[in-house]
Amino acid sequence: MPRMQVFRGFLHPDIAPACALTIGNFDGVHRGHQAMLALLRSEAQHRRLPSCVLTFEPHPRDYFARLAGTPERAPARIATLRDKLSELERCGVQQVIVVRFDSRFAALSPQAFISDVLQRGLSAKYVLVGDDFCFGAKRAGDYAMLDQAGQAAGFDVARMMSYEVHCLRVSSSAVREALSSGDMQQAAILLGRPYSISGHVIHGRKLGRELGFRTLNLRFPHAKPAASGIFVVRVHGLSERPLDGVASLGVRPSVEDAGRVLLETHCLNWPADLCREGGYGHCIKVELLHKLHDEVKYDGMQALTDGIARDERDARAWLAAQSEAQCAVKLPR
Numbered sequence: 001m002p003r004m005q006v007f008r009g010f011l012h013p014d015i016a017p018a019c020a021l022t023i024g025n026f027d028g029v030h031r032g033h034q035a036m037l038a039l040l041r042s043e044a045q046h047r048r049l050p051s052c053v054l055t056f057e058p059h060p061r062d063y064f065a066r067l068a069g070t071p072e073r074a075p076a077r078i079a080t081l082r083d084k085l086s087e088l089e090r091c092g093v094q095q096v097i098v099v100r101f102d103s104r105f106a107a108l109s110p111q112a113f114i115s116d117v118l119q120r121g122l123s124a125k126y127v128l129v130g131d132d133f134c135f136g137a138k139r140a141g142d143y144a145m146l147d148q149a150g151q152a153a154g155f156d157v158a159r160m161m162s163y164e165v166h167c168l169r170v171s172s173s174a175v176r177e178a179l180s181s182g183d184m185q186q187a188a189i190l191l192g193r194p195y196s197i198s199g200h201v202i203h204g205r206k207l208g209r210e211l212g213f214r215t216l217n218l219r220f221p222h223a224k225p226a227a228s229g230i231f232v233v234r235v236h237g238l239s240e241r242p243l244d245g246v247a248s249l250g251v252r253p254s255v256e257d258a259g260r261v262l263l264e265t266h267c268l269n270w271p272a273d274l275c276r277e278g279g280y281g282h283c284i285k286v287e288l289l290h291k292l293h294d295e296v297k298y299d300g301m302q303a304l305t306d307g308i309a310r311d312e313r314d315a316r317a318w319l320a321a322q323s324e325a326q327c328a329v330k331l332p333r
Contacts, residue, residue, distance in 0.1 A: 004089040006096045010054075010121035016095060019052035020044035020126040021118070023133070025172070026055050028078035029087035031192045032163035032170035037091040039160060040128050049125055050094040054117070056101040057081055063101050076176050077222035083198055097122065110141030114149045126156045133159070165189060179227040182291035187227075194234075195227065197249075197263050198285040213266045213308050216279045218286065220261040225249060230292045232315045237284035239271040246308075246315035247286060250295040266308070268316060290318055 007015055022040045026033050037053075044051035065074035079087070081098070088096055099105060108116065113136045118124045127150065135141040143159050150157040162169045170190050178187040179195060187195045199218040216235070228250040235243040247265040265286050292314050298304040 002094070004085070004093055004096060006085060006098065008098050008100070010097050010099065010117060015097070015122065016050045016052065018049055018123045018125050019095070020047055020049045020128070021052045021054060021122060021124040022128040023054045023135070024130060025059055026053065026084055026088065027059065027075075027172045028175045028191060029084060029091065030170050030172065030175050030190050031165060034091055034192060035163045036128065036130065036160050037088070037093060039158075041092045043126055043128065043158075044094075047126060051092065052122065052124075053088055053093050053096045054122070055084070055096060055098055057098050058101055060101050060106070063106065071223075074224060075172075076180065076224045076226040077220075078172060078175055078179065078195075078226045080197065080199070080221060083196070086198065107137050110136030110145055111149075112136070113141065114146070114153070118155070119153060124155050126158070128158050128160060131159060131161045176226045182227075182229060184231070184288055184290055194287040194289060196285050196287040198237075198283065199263075201279045201282050201284060203280060213305075213312070214270070215264040215266050216284065216286075218263040218265075218284070220249070220263055223261060225261055227288060227291075229294045230296075230311050231288040232290040232292065232318050233265055234287045234289060235265060235267060235284055236287070237282055238267070238274060238279060242287075243267045243269065243271070244315070244319050245286075246292070246311050247288070248295065249288070252295075266312065268312065268319075292318075 005014070020040055020043050022036060024033070024036075029037075037051075040053075041051050059075060059077070062071075062074045065071050085096060118127065127146065129143060129146065131143075133143055133146075135146070143157070147157040162171075164170065166189070168174065168190075175187055175190045178184075178190060184195060197218060197220060201216045202219060203217070216238075229248075231247050231249065233245045233247040235245050245265050245267040247263055249261070249263045251261060252264070263286060292311055296307060298307050
């Protein structure tokens with residue numbers, strides 16, 4: 001299958017001359033999103049059109065929160081743009097248009113959104129939206145308006161109703177709530193996979209090495225992650241088999257107060273074939289399996305070292321318990 005194409009903005013000569021389109025933020029690409037994308041892919045194949053997603057960066061609610069001078073009202077971010085694009089590709093999307101949500105885009109009237117974006121920009125022949133879809137300045141456009149415009153302009157419009165798991169509506173808000181409360185099992189149910197963060201390992205202050213707990217550092221480029229704290233994790237991308245570890249996701253209150261969000265992962269067993277500096281530059285994926293506790297501001301480096309050692313022991317104990325439970329399930333009765 002060809003690689004998914006990603007375009008910044010819809011004024012690009014290589015964008016397909018026509019498409020089957022869906023529109024949304026797709027933060028987390030949860031099971032509701034996945035069901036919508038499966039329907040989009042089916043319709044695109046039936047119509048012999050490429051499947052296309054129109055998404056936004058920053059999140060529109062980020063933009064309006066900053067505009068109002070209340071950035072704290074912006075939603076917590078589930079996924080980085082990298083992870084969102086990776087999941088969209090995994091769902092079979094053929095092209096993604098990432099539009100910068102700014103004052104100009106926010107001011108588009110519903111009619112201008114239809115004519116400038118859907119028709120001239122993307123030549124959409126089929127448009128699939130969610131049950132709560134609104135568009136244009138002040139969210140003045142709705143599904144009925146879009147459907148009427150489609151009938152007049154010659155493109156089909158469809159609406160997908162909400163998706164439920166165990167009688168719970170699957171939404172980005174529900175995923176954020178699960179992550180905020182540290183319920184990683186519920187988050188995995190809603191996402192259809194363990195919650196994860198990926199990226200290239202970057203150099204840090206090397207403090208973990210000084211304390212005896214070398215870490216792999218990933219930047220989380222948003223100031224307000226949906227999850228934070230200390231987690232039992234599994235690392236993919238360093239060796240043939242995933243590596244168990246313990247990780248801190250947050251602003252490191254015991255070390256600095258810069259507001260920069262980092263995911264710092266300590267592998268419990270470093271691969272023998274990977275040299276001491278071998279992690280830097282690797283693109284890894286870290287699955288957050290279980291939350292141990294919130295971030296703690298320790299009183300001094302010794303207290304921090306002792307705290308990390310406790311977290312490592314607790315991570316090993318949790319993993320051992322999980323392994324025992326899985327073995328018990330497999331034993332014949």
